[in-house]
Every structure is written in structure tokens, then in C-alpha cells.
Amino acid sequence: MQATQTAGVAQAMETIVSKVLILEERETERAHIRAFCVAHQLVPLRAQVDSVLAVLKSNLDLGAIFLANHFAGDPGGGLLMARRIHAVRPELPIYLRCGTRAEIDAMSDADARCVSASYTLETIDSLGDEIARTLFNLRYPSALVRGIGEITHAALSSQFNGLEIDVERPYVVKDRLIYGEISTLIPIEGSWCRGYMMLQADELDLMQTVRAERTHMQASGAADFRNLNALLGELTNLIWGAFKNRFINGRSQAVYAGQVPIVINHLHRYISFGSDNPQLCFQYVLRDPSDTSRIVKIHQRFVFNLSWSPEDFSENTQTLDALVDSGELELF
Amino acid sequence: MAQVLVVDDSSTVRNEVGDFLKNAGLSVALAVDGKDGLGKLQADPAIKLVVCDVNMPNMDGLTMAERVRSDLGNSTVNIIMLTTENSPAMKERGKAAGIKGWIVKPFNGDAVLATFKKLAGA
Numbered sequence: 502m503q504a505t506q507t508a509g510v511a512q513a514m515e516t517i518v519s520k521v522l523i524l525e526e527r528e529t530e531r532a533h534i535r536a537f538c539v540a541h542q543l544v545p546l547r548a549q550v551d552s553v554l555a556v557l558k559s560n561l562d563l564g565a566i567f568l569a570n571h572f573a574g575d576p577g578g579g580l581l582m583a584r585r586i587h588a589v590r591p592e593l594p595i596y597l598r599c600g601t602r603a604e605i606d607a608m609s610d611a612d613a614r615c616v617s618a619s620y621t622l623e624t625i626d627s628l629g630d631e632i633a634r635t636l637f638n639l640r641y642p643s644a645l646v647r648g649i650g651e652i653t654h655a656a657l658s659s660q661f662n663g664l665e666i667d668v669e670r671p672y673v674v675k676d677r678l679i680y681g682e683i684s685t686l687i688p689i690e691g692s693w694c695r696g697y698m699m700l701q702a703d704e705l706d707l708m709q710t711v712r713a714e715r716t717h718m719q720a721s722g723a724a725d726f727r728n729l730n731a732l733l734g735e736l737t738n739l740i741w742g743a744f745k746n747r748f749i750n751g752r753s754q755a756v757y758a759g760q761v762p763i764v765i766n767h768l769h770r771y772i773s774f775g776s777d778n779p780q781l782c783f784q785y786v787l788r789d790p791s792d793t794s795r796i797v798k799i800h801q802r803f804v805f806n807l808s809w810s811p812e813d814f815s816e817n818t819q820t821l822d823a824l825v826d827s828g829e830l831e832l833f
Numbered sequence: 834m835a836q837v838l839v840v841d842d843s844s845t846v847r848n849e850v851g852d853f854l855k856n857a858g859l860s861v862a863l864a865v866d867g868k869d870g871l872g873k874l875q876a877d878p879a880i881k882l883v884v885c886d887v888n889m890p891n892m893d894g895l896t897m898a899e900r901v902r903s904d905l906g907n908s909t910v911n912i913i914m915l916t917t918e919n920s921p922a923m924k925e926r927g928k929a930a931g932i933k934g935w936i937v938k939p940f941n942g943d944a945v946l947a948t949f950k951k952l953a954g955a
Contacts, residue, residue: 656939659938659940660845660939716845717848717849717852718845718848719848727844728844728845731843731844732845734843734845735846738843738917738938739917739938741917742916742917742918742919742937742938743917745918746918746919746920746937828936828937828938828939828940828941828944829936829937829941829945830913830935830936830945830948831934831936832933832934832948833924833928833932833934833935
């Protein structure tokens with residue numbers, strides 16, 4: 502059963518957003534910031550003062566943090582928090598709201614380096630350019646974003662039986678946290694892009710799905726983690742193949758195709774591709790209609806860290822027209 | 834003794850395709866890559882149909898198809914590629930190696946079962 506239709510996928514793909522954490526205790530200021538966020542494709546999230554660092558360790562897939570300098574009852578509490586956040590999550594831009602211009606000017610160089618931009622409520626609009634530069638600096642063609650959702654939905658439908666699949670709105674993140682326990686990584690190479698696709702999932706969620714006989718595996722195979730690896734691996738293979746068939750016209754013509762090390766820190770569940778660019782993310786939520794507690798989330802990230810030329814992007818319409826429907830046998 | 838050999842590095846695909854064909858009454862052998870596939874094919878002359886992935890470690894499916902003809906001298910076994918690849922250049926290479934057909938994943942057993950049975954001599 503494929504409950505979510507392609508039209509629904511397309512509708513969800515229209516706008517790329519980014520989630521931001523609002524650390525602001527004053528109601529009026531928070532409302533002002535929320536309005537700014539809505540106007541700039543940002544999805545505001547809140548956290549309690551005493552749980553900020555714990556929240557940062559969770560997989561919120563954040564793009565940035567809006568922080569008030571007057572925080573946790575302390576007029577300079579925001580800067581203290583900025584230092585702590587910057588120490589553990591330097592990839593996350595911090596926008597610090599100060600009460601006055603004088604507060605901004607009084608900031609030390611060391612503190613200024615912890616924050617990406619400082620502003621007052623009166624000058625919040627000046628953050629628009631900063632957000633465009635740091636969060637939305639890579640332009641993703643709508644046909645690409647919509648197509649990724651469609652091909653991934655089709656791949657999920659082929660590997661999971663009888664689950665409802667929701668494609669959530671795509672978003673960009675600065676976060677580098679790895680979701681779940683199982684991750685796959687596969688190169689994406691073309692004339693207009695070079696980078697990687699990652700899929701990430703929670704092992705227990707996948708295990709329960711296999712046990713419930715919602716995959717092509719026997720339920721008894723759920724206990725072996727290698728089978729769960731294979732499940733996510735085949736899903737990756739299907740998406741990768743469909744991506745190439747639809748969007749890649751041929752290998753890059755570059756004579757020298759450079760690489761950079763990919764660094765993984767298991768302790769911090771952190772992966773770096775050597776680029777500060779935001780990553781394009783999708784989340785797919787698979788629900789079992791017969792057991793609403795059974796949910797699988799698949800996180801998908803595209804990291805075009807090596808080359809990105811969206812002006813050269815094109816969809817292989819000729820190939821699509823001539824494409825034999827998936828699953829059909831083309832005899833020679 | 835098997836009628837069909839399924840060659841894929843993904844255990845998910847081996848299970849899916851293998852179980853489907855077994856349930857359809859065919860005897861099935863499994864291989865994890867092209868190298869393994871060549872060995873299984875050499876050891877079992879009863880195999881009439883090979884369903885084979887393209888991208889695999891150790892030996893890819895197209896190389897395996899070429900070596901079935903060149904190294905094993907087996908010109909009668911039917912080879913069908915089951916892959917995410919859809920490039921004309923790869924298909925041409927497959928045709929030159931004498932493969933019988935090409936399926937773009939995901940696998941839809943019902944759509945191909947009758948042809949598979951015929952090619953497997955069932």
C-alpha cells in the first residue's frame with residue numbers, strides 16, 4: 502500500500518525551510534523574532550533555559566540559534582550561553598540580541614567570535630542578509646528538491662510494505678549530528694554537482710518493522726544487525742540509482758576530481774565533510790496503520806561539498822520519456 | 834541443483850527475489866557478488882537463468898556476464914540484469930556480453946515471472 506501520493510510529495514517540496522532555536526525569555530521580543538522567522542523561511546523552536554545543552558545534543562537538525570543577551574535571569578547570560586554553545590557546536594550560527602547598540606560595541610573580540618551576528622530588536626531586519634548568506638546560500642532547483650522526494654518515496658514504498666509514508670518539508674541545516682545508529686553514505690557525482698547522500702535511521706525502529714513483516718526480510722532476521730544494515734543499504738542503492746538516472750547527465754568532465762577527508766567522531770555523533778555549507782535534508786516518516794506506535798524515521802541528507810553548480814542542473818527528460826518503467830523487463 | 838541463480842550483494846534483494854522465485858516453484862541458488870556467481874554457475878550446470886545486479890564488490894555484474902561467456906565458455910545460460918542503472922552505454926555493454934534483458938529496480942516479480950520461468954526452462 503502506498504498511502505501518500507506523488508501530488509502530496511510535490512506539495513510538501515515547495516519551500517525549503519530551516520529550523521532555528523529561539524532562546525528568548527521575553528514574550529514581546531520572542532513574538533517579534535518569531536514573526537521575523539516566519540518571514541524568512543525559518544521554523545522557530547523553543548527550549549527551556551535549563552535544557553538548552555541537552556536539546557542541542559538531540560537531533561533537531563538546526564540551522565541557527567537566536568539568543569538573547571539577557572538570558573536565564575542574567576543581563577550577560579546570553580554571552581555565557583553563546584560561549585558554551587560555540588564550544589560544543591561551533592558549526593551553528595548564533596544570532597545574539599542585545600538591548601542596545603552600546604552592548605554590542607562593548608563585546609570583546611573573543612565573545613564576538615562566538616556569535617555570527619549581533620543585533621537589537623530595532624535592527625533585526627539586518628539579519629536577513631546574514632541568514633541568506635549562511636543558511637540559504639546554496640540554491641536548490643525546485644525540480645531537484647521535488648524529484649528527490651518523489652524518487653525516495655518510491656524507493657521506500659518498494660522496501661516497506663503497508664506503511665504510510667509522509668515526506669516532511671525539506672530543510673537546510675548547519676548541524677553535523679548523526680541521527681540514529683545506522684548510516685549509509687554514497688557519492689553523488691555529476692557535471693553539476695559532487696558530494697554525498699546520507700541515509701540515517703534508528704536501529705530499533707527498523708528492527709521492529711522487520712519483526713512486523715513490513716519488509717522483504719523474514720521476521721526472524723531482525724535480530725541480526727547486518728540485515729538492518731542491508732535494508733538501509735538497498736534503500737540507498739535504489740535512491741542513488743534513481744537520482745543518477747533522473748539528474749546526472751554523465752560524469753564530471755573535470756580532469757582532476759579532488760576529495761577531502763570525511764571526519765566522523767563517534768563520541769559526539771558528529772560527521773564533517775570539510776565544508777561549512779548547509780546541508781539539504783529530508784525526513785520521511787513511515788507509520789504502520791495497524792500499530793500507531795510503530796514509526797520509522799528516515800533522515801536523508803545531501804552534502805554537495807565538492808562541487809555545486811545549480812545553473813548547469815537539468816532533469817533528464819529524454820531519459821525519462823524513454824525510461825522503461827521500473828520493474829519491467831526490457832528484453833534484448 | 835538450481836534453475837535460477839540470483840546474484841546481488843544486498844541480502845535484502847537476495848531474499849526478496851529468491852523467496853519470490855522459490856514461492857513460484859523454481860529452485861534457486863544465491864551468490865553475493867560476481868565472483869561468487871561465477872563459481873556457483875561453474876559448479877552447477879543445471880542453472881538456466883542468472884538474475885544479476887550490476888554494482889557489486891569484488892566483481893560487478895557486467896564483468897561477470899562477460900566472463901561467463903569468455904572464461905566459462907557458457908553461451909547458453911540466460912542472464913538478466915536487475916539493477917538501478919539505466920545507462921544506454923551499460924546496456925550496450927551488456928548486449929555485447931550476450932545478456933538477455935535488463936530490469937531497472939525495484940523488482941516487480943509479477944511483471945516478469947512468466948518470462949523468468951520460460952528462461953529458466955520451467
